[in-house]
Amino acid sequence: MSKKIKNVCVYGVGGVGGYFGGKIAYEISKGKHAIQVYFIARGEHLKAIRKQGLHLLTDKGEFVCYPNVATDKVEQIPIPDLYLLCVKGYDLDNTVASISKKIHHDTIILPLLNGVDIYERIRTNLHQAIVSPACAYVSSSIENPGTIRQKGPEGQIVFGKDPKYVDYNYTYLIEFFNEMGIGNTWYDNPYPVIWEKYIFITALSLMTAYSGKTIGKVLADDKLKSMTENIMKEVVLIGRAKNIDFEQDIVEKTLQKARNFPYETKTSFQRDYEKGNARHEGDIFGGTLIRWGKEYNISIPIITEVYGALMAR
Template identity: 45%
Template sequence: MDEAKKIHNICIYGTGGIGGYFGAKIAHTCNHDQTLAYDCFFVARGDHLQAIRQKGITLISEEKTITGVPAAATDHMDDLPDPDLIFVCVKSYDLDGAVKAIVPKIHENTIILPLLNGADIYERIRKNVATGVILPACVYVGTHIQGPGVIFQSGGDGKILFGADPKYESFDPQPVTDFFDAMQINYQWRTDPYPDIWSKYLFIAAFALATVFFNKTIGEVAADPKATQTAREIMKEIQAIATAKGVELPEHIITKQLAMAAQFPYDTKTSYQRDVASKGRVNEGDLYGGTILRQGAELGVSTPVTRSVYSAIQDRLSAK
């Protein structure tokens, strides 16, 4: 393998629920296997960063509890060596700032793996990143920060589904898959990752909007016929947008995604729901309602249910 294309330095940019989950697994593995030629670095902030610097990051799951200590943790990319692989794990509203921070560290062989909710994340990053390889991806895992330096996994198998950069379709994923194998990270390489990305978006956007609109957990929405029907209608609108974009979603995808909600712990809240509940906190509403409405308008796809639900949410939040 070309030495320039090997992975040595890994950066987890954003060590919240998703970044902390993978960061803990990677750092823990590297801490306990000195034969691995990888160095893992974290970009975090606030009390979470201070806790990680003092005692590493802890991941609590039903399976086990592990702690990993990164090679370094900081709130400035300038403090770190140029990474070969960057996990971008911020919320959608922090994506532009994250991209601005990592751009000076990107070279032609840098691999960027975005693991955040959204169906147009690749396009948003590529708009501002001229070089490097960006691998469109999605991940199924339910996690959140339980406290400074502590991540709690509430569901999902942590599988990363990713595929080729449309700009570099001949990209060889072996350095990444070798790394994932060494870290025992669950993954699957897709020739075309977009059906997976849109399937994930169809689920999370519909349930994000429904959980906030009805003020119910994922389990409560799944158990309520009216709430479930609203989620179904939003899913239909998202599916129509995906079809208009040339993305062919799996057969019976809406039925499958609705059934999947019942597999989550009954009291699971969406990240949008948790953000809305925190007074004064920025939320991901635009990622869901805003994106669906904009793309629907651009593609001539009618989105009346999303418009009604999102407008009601925005009105409610404005009145607080």
């Protein structure tokens, strides 16, 4: 008999966590599944969720989603069978420290963060549990406290084997996502696909913040589109140096994916940058690549120029 997921913790209920966590909570509320879902949130967003549930607005309808518990203290929940880590990269280390005493040996941790070194960063501080390298495709954000707005294609989770536990059986996790109506794709080696997402999010995050324009407007401007394409090519150069096997047409394929997003979409990094937030994910998209470029002696002039301009502001 296969293992079942009975307790799910969504750690971080912003755009990504609010979308996937909301879908899970809504599905569970139908009464067909003996599953508990816990939200780790904070501030006004947490207060609103506690008071009136999480409102998930999508192109397919509006849903009110009630977790079993919404809290800002992970100590207040039972040990989960599954963590969806949906925090920003700059909060990852603190998040891992906070869950380190709230895991079983086979608790699954699915990190849905931007970046391609997230698994390694988690494993530096966490030596137990199953950590599945993963990423998510979804265009969603907090519209107001307690409300998540998702636009465009339905969200998808991509995930694969923990390099530390290559023989672990993930069948029950795939079954769980299917039961929750969450699009998911399994890869024995998920790293090429995680890097594909990284090409996409790096180029668009840097260029939307740099230009102050939405994804659609960046792609409609010949100069900005050319810069975006060149950033993608530079990320590919770094990825190949790290032995990632990309498809030959990966840049054109990634540009097409960007064209499928709603014209007025802003990236998460762009929203943080425009708010003047001191904490943002710029280092994930710029600093990390510049350091790797130096390490592998690879020239990445457009990333260096754009990131430099962003940080100088």
